[in-house]
Amino acid sequence: MTYRDVPTETMDRLFLYMRALTCLRREKSETVSSSRLAEICNVNAPKVRKDLSYFGEFGVRGVGYNVNELLDHIRRILKLDRSVNVALIGAGNIGRALITHSSFQLEGFNISMAFDIDREKIGTRVGSITVEDMMDFPDRVEEEGIDLAILAVPEEVAPEIARIIADTNIISILSFAPCELCMPENVKVTCVDLSMEMARLLYNSRQTVTRKKKERKP
Structure with missing residues (x-):
């Protein structure tokens, strides 16, 4: 099989x-x-x-x-038995937290590059990584053979960044931008919308409480 x-x-x-x-x-x-x-x-x-x-x-x-x-x-089985280099786009609060999140490396994911469009962030260091100019993204990810990108940018700039990613060999995107991204069919996108996840969690919790109350009634 x-x-x-x-x-x-x-x-x-x-x-x-x-x-x-x-x-x-x-x-x-x-x-x-x-x-x-x-x-x-x-x-x-x-x-x-x-x-x-x-x-x-x-x-x-x-x-x-x-x-x-x-x-x-x-x-x-899942082909995760070797280290995977990841490019992060957006060196704001979420991006910086992800770079310094130690469990990524423990599980084989290494955020090896970070990019931003903000001139004040470009050239600064987050941990051991120097934030690079987003304009250099296509050439740099090709040089490093990056397959996975994390998108941690505001919703209003996410579509523009997505168009840049679409012209590279990136095949997987984990996006923290709360919007849908139009990408080629060969690019898989997973969106993490924290507000929606909290809403879903709260709804399910309330449903569970309501169901248990009904079950306790004689």
Whole structure:
């Protein structure tokens, strides 16, 4: 079986398992049962076991999975077993926080370049990175072979920056700009809209509280 034969839902859940295993590794947990992994990822244990069975045999009955071994295997499946260099666009508050966020490097993502259009920011340093001129972005990312960019710019300039990115070999964008970006089909974009995520979280929490209140009524 090739990975193309694996259900999309299973591949998506591998990212959940990877995140859970990463947290367990930080907690220095050596093993984890399928039921515990399922609980953390909000799925059921049979689904965890079935998902992993597509890729081989893991774990020991009565003991569980070795956290480090399973995490390493999943990272290889997802082709995340080697460091990935990332270009960041926007050296404002969010951008600077991301550059100094240590867990990126722990998980194999290295923000190696930062760009901005603000003359006051260009040439300044954030951690070990010197902020470069956005005008140099196309040439610089080609030189470094960058595939992934993080967009941390205001909504009003995001479309302009997106057009610059579209003319490069960048194939993946993580955007913190709260707007849709028109990109070529071969460029995958994930938008992180913090206000919408908070609204969704609050709505779901209130729904859960309401449901539990109804369940408690005689």
